């Protein structure tokens with residue numbers, strides 16, 4: 413096992429990784445920007461190194477500065493967390509070539525899944541269901557028209573190099589296609605430096621269901637069941653849960669097997685997530701794989717009892733998984749609420765000083781956060797303050813535990829979205845599990861009307 417791990421991240425995920433390292437008896441190195449000198453991750457780690465100014469390009473994305481921090485502290489391995497450099501295959505290569513262990517998949521897996529066209533082609537070979545549409549890149553307008561007609565309108569044009577909800581265009585009819593196609597191409601070139609685009613049928617009322625996978629360096633791959641992440645706004649998840657209440661056992665087995673097959677197709681090592689869209693008739697399609705740990709990983713930990721960060725570290729160190737697929741089962745239900753520093757209904761970020769902070773507690777409640785009373789949330793990074801994760805014997809129970817937890821939580825001095833969660837948890841459609849990816853946005857519109 414490693415003696416020392418450097419965490420190339422900040423906020424709650426850096427704290428989460430530091431905690432896992434401590435549980436494993438590993439020393440930790442935090443890196444921080446000048447804006448984060450009082451941040452919790454910089455305080456909790458055994459050593460902390462300033463890597464630059466607030467601007468992310470000069471600190472958390474500054475590869476030479478991070479490598480220098482690893483060098484001076486004599487770290488053996490680097491955990492990238494999520495966001496920042498987590499899906500940067502070049503960074504993974506640099507770590508490797510400089511003699512550090514990358515706590516994540518091979519750069520080959522990352523590159524295959526990072527290009528959405530190559531990813532789809534790889535998934536097709538692995539017989540993972542794909543959204544109907546182009547087999548690969550679509551090069552000109554005539555081809556776009558032909559494929560859109562075949563798939564049937566509406567369609568969605570996507571950038572091969574896109575991500576984070578950017579680089580997608582929905583088109584409802586052929587007259588709109590030509591303009592949209594050319595704009596999509598030029599935007600893809602502008603934003604991602606690659607004008608490759610492809611076309612999919614646009615699914616109108618899907619759910620977002622994703623499968624957690626874990627692989628080791630000995631060829632073992634398991635899935636850890638699904639997460640339901642349909643409660644979104646602007647493609648940003650707000651609340652996640654596991655398992656999905658929408659799945660029957662046969663569908664669960666099918667989608668989880670597809671997730672594990674997808675991971676096997678790229679010899680996946682570490683924790684990863686296969687994202688699917690599921691139609692009301694329960695047909696489902698691969699949309700992308702995230703080759704990193706995800707924000708919502710704790711709901712999977714709550715229902716399976718597996719510590720995903722610990723296993724990321726263990727498999728990176730060469731350990732084999734010490735459990736098999738048949739050893740895993742779903743225990744109860746878990747929900748995660750993302751607590752953001754923002755206006756609960758206008759979603760305007762609200763950085764600043766947290767004057768009063770009280771985290772909820774009690775049975776079945778977990779809080780992953782880097783906040784404390786007196787902490788000043790800097791305006792430079794994302795607005796997530798932390799996550800509350802609740803577990804129950806069943807979904808109704810988990811909702812009640814979450815209602816209790818949200819009611820107990822106090823965040824003052826800044827605005828937070830606690831009130832949004834309070835109302836969401838009381839919403840009858842949410843309580844019935846009757847929603848798709850448009851639910852939250854439609855409900856917000858209704859409330860404003």
Ligand code: ADP
Pocket residue numbers: 543568574575576577578580612613614615616618620647687689699700849
């Ligand atoms: P990104 O990498 O930018 O997150 P994804 O391919 O994961 O892009 O898609 C992000 C979101 O866009 C999905 O969660 C879904 O809400 C929507 N979306 C993507 N593809 C389709 C599709 N074919 N039909 C309907 N919605 C889609």
